[in-house]
Amino acid sequence: MNELTRITITSMEAAGWCGKRHTDLLRDIRKYVQQLGESKIAFTDFFKESTYITDQNKTLPCFLVTKKGCEFIAHKMTGQKGTEFTARYINRFHEMEGTPQRLLTEHPGEVAKLIQALASRMDKQGSAPYKSAEMASLICEQHGIRLPTDFVKIPEYEQLSLFAIENEKRE
Numbered sequence: 452m453n454e455l456t457r458i459t460i461t462s463m464e465a466a467g468w469c470g471k472r473h474t475d476l477l478r479d480i481r482k483y484v485q486q487l488g489e490s491k492i493a494f495t496d497f498f499k500e501s502t503y504i505t506d507q508n509k510t511l512p513c514f515l516v517t518k519k520g521c522e523f524i525a526h527k528m529t530g531q532k533g534t535e536f537t538a539r540y541i542n543r544f545h546e547m548e549g550t551p552q553r554l555l556t557e558h559p560g561e562v563a564k565l566i567q568a569l570a571s572r573m574d575k576q577g578s579a580p581y582k583s584a585e586m587a588s589l590i591c592e593q594h595g596i597r598l599p600t601d602f603v604k605i606p607e608y609e610q611l612s613l614f615a616i617e618n619e620k621r622e
Contacts, residue, residue, distance in 0.1 A: 458547045459499065459515035460540075461559065465524060468539045470532055473513070476524075480514050483523065497523050502560035504567065510560055518544045559596060566590055 466476040480498050487494040497520035503513050516524070521540035528536055569590075570583040 458544065459517050460521070460543060461501075461503065462498075462514040462516055463503070464543075465516050465521065465536075465540075468536045469524065469528065477512065477514070479524075479527075480516075480520075496520075504560055504563040508567075513559075515559070562590060562596060 462476055462480060463473050466473040469476060471479075484494040484498060487497070497517055499515040499517070501513050501515050502510050504510055514520075518540070521536075521544070525533060525537045525540065566587045569586055573583045573586065574580075
């Protein structure tokens with residue numbers, strides 16, 4: 452698959468960079484998709500329809516935005532916001548292109564449902580919350596979804612016990 456369309460960000464991330472509400476960017480992208488369709492230009496090189504799960508367990512629409520899609524959005528923006536958006540997407544895509552990609556998904560909503568089901572089961576089994584975060588991080592990594600480096604936070608008391616175990620192994 453073309454490198455420019457394989458790696459994506461979510462429309463939520465793009466909206467934050469644009470300084471727009473997500474619903475406003477969705478409206479704009481839908482207009483772009485319609486206009487591209489009328490011109491018989493494949494919109495999937497730029498935007499891919501998807502869904503995500505909210506904290507309230509609702510499934511809502513979003514788009515996966517390719518590098519070409521970010522360039523498309525950037526060309527619609529001017530001034531300081533356009534400059535900031537362009538710099539952010541360039542930095543983000545260069546960062547992602549430098550990261551080895553494994554199985555990529557075009558359906559982050561399905562990945563979210565999987566994570567939610569596994570986290571619920573782990574919670575019922577009494578697993579520590581950070582273990583659920585580690586599991587979610589691993590699943591995201593396997594599907595090419597990037598999370599912040601500090602996503603998994605091990606409680607300080609557990610870090611101390613893990614440190615003690617490592618020291619015992621060395622001795």
